[in-house]
Amino acid sequence: MLADGVRWFDDWFAIEEVAPGVVAIGEPRFHQINWNYLILGTKRALLFDTGPGVRDISKIVRELTTLPVTALPSHMHFDHTGGLAKFHNIAIADLPVLKDCEKDGWLHASDDLYRGFREGMTWTPVRVNEWLPIGSTLDLGGRVLELLHTPGHSPDSISLLDRASSILFAADFLYPGPLYAQIPGADLKAYLQTADSLLPVLPESVTLLCAHGQADEAGEHRAPRLNRQDVADLSASLTNLRGSNDRPESWPVNARMSLLLWEPAFASWQSP
Numbered sequence: 001m002l003a004d005g006v007r008w009f010d011d012w013f014a015i016e017e018v019a020p021g022v023v024a025i026g027e028p029r030f031h032q033i034n035w036n037y038l039i040l041g042t043k044r045a046l047l048f049d050t051g052p053g054v055r056d057i058s059k060i061v062r063e064l065t066t067l068p069v070t071a072l073p074s075h076m077h078f079d080h081t082g083g084l085a086k087f088h089n090i091a092i093a094d095l096p097v098l099k100d101c102e103k104d105g106w107l108h109a110s111d112d113l114y115r116g117f118r119e120g121m122t123w124t125p126v127r128v129n130e131w132l133p134i135g136s137t138l139d140l141g142g143r144v145l146e147l148l149h150t151p152g153h154s155p156d157s158i159s160l161l162d163r164a165s166s167i168l169f170a171a172d173f174l175y176p177g178p179l180y181a182q183i184p185g186a187d188l189k190a191y192l193q194t195a196d197s198l199l200p201v202l203p204e205s206v207t208l209l210c211a212h213g214q215a216d217e218a219g220e221h222r223a224p225r226l227n228r229q230d231v232a233d234l235s236a237s238l239t240n241l242r243g244s245n246d247r248p249e250s251w252p253v254n255a256r257m258s259l260l261l262w263e264p265a266f267a268s269w270q271s272p
């Protein structure tokens, strides 16, 4: 079930060291096939996404590093925040849509941002230790991450750019397979703007590490990767869609990706 270079940590979590100091923690037995990323510096570590919480991801993180760990979700969807309450140090992107969910220091994600009711999951309120401004940098010691706002899939989506390693932790903005733009909060105008704003800042050689994977032809899993051309293809495909005046339920991006759509995702294109 796992590709070469990927190993089981237990019967649920799979581990792949995708680059020096970057450990992908996969959940290939979960139907959404989530991949979370433990990013290590010399002084601290960051866990980008905490999975659906079906199993406790904090245990594996403690086995993988002795550094202080900050958990940072890429967005509030249940499959990225399920393990968040297991961490003592929680950082959240300083976006108005998320600040609106804070009361007395506790974060209560709204149903539309969390969407766990679809799977019978309920949000566990968490204390926020750090609000990270968009455009700010996180220095983990020997590794600097830039926090980028990447809406489209959801209004609160963020990605992390590690320029020195030429990695974009893209989360749900882009991943191989059907991209979810058929859900509340998805917005095609934002999707296209994000793609167009990323292209000038992404190095030619960038690897996008994504939050949802697929089995390959052999039925094997590894951390999902895309490249700069995939971002360019998304931009071109959305530009074609906008010009077509079609409102399809799905739209091809390239051989590796498509968009799943619904009418509300088009709304921002219709307004002046």
Ligand SMILES: [Zn+2]
Pocket (backbone or CB within 6 Å): 032, 077, 079, 080, 172, 211, 212
């Ligand atoms: Zn997701």
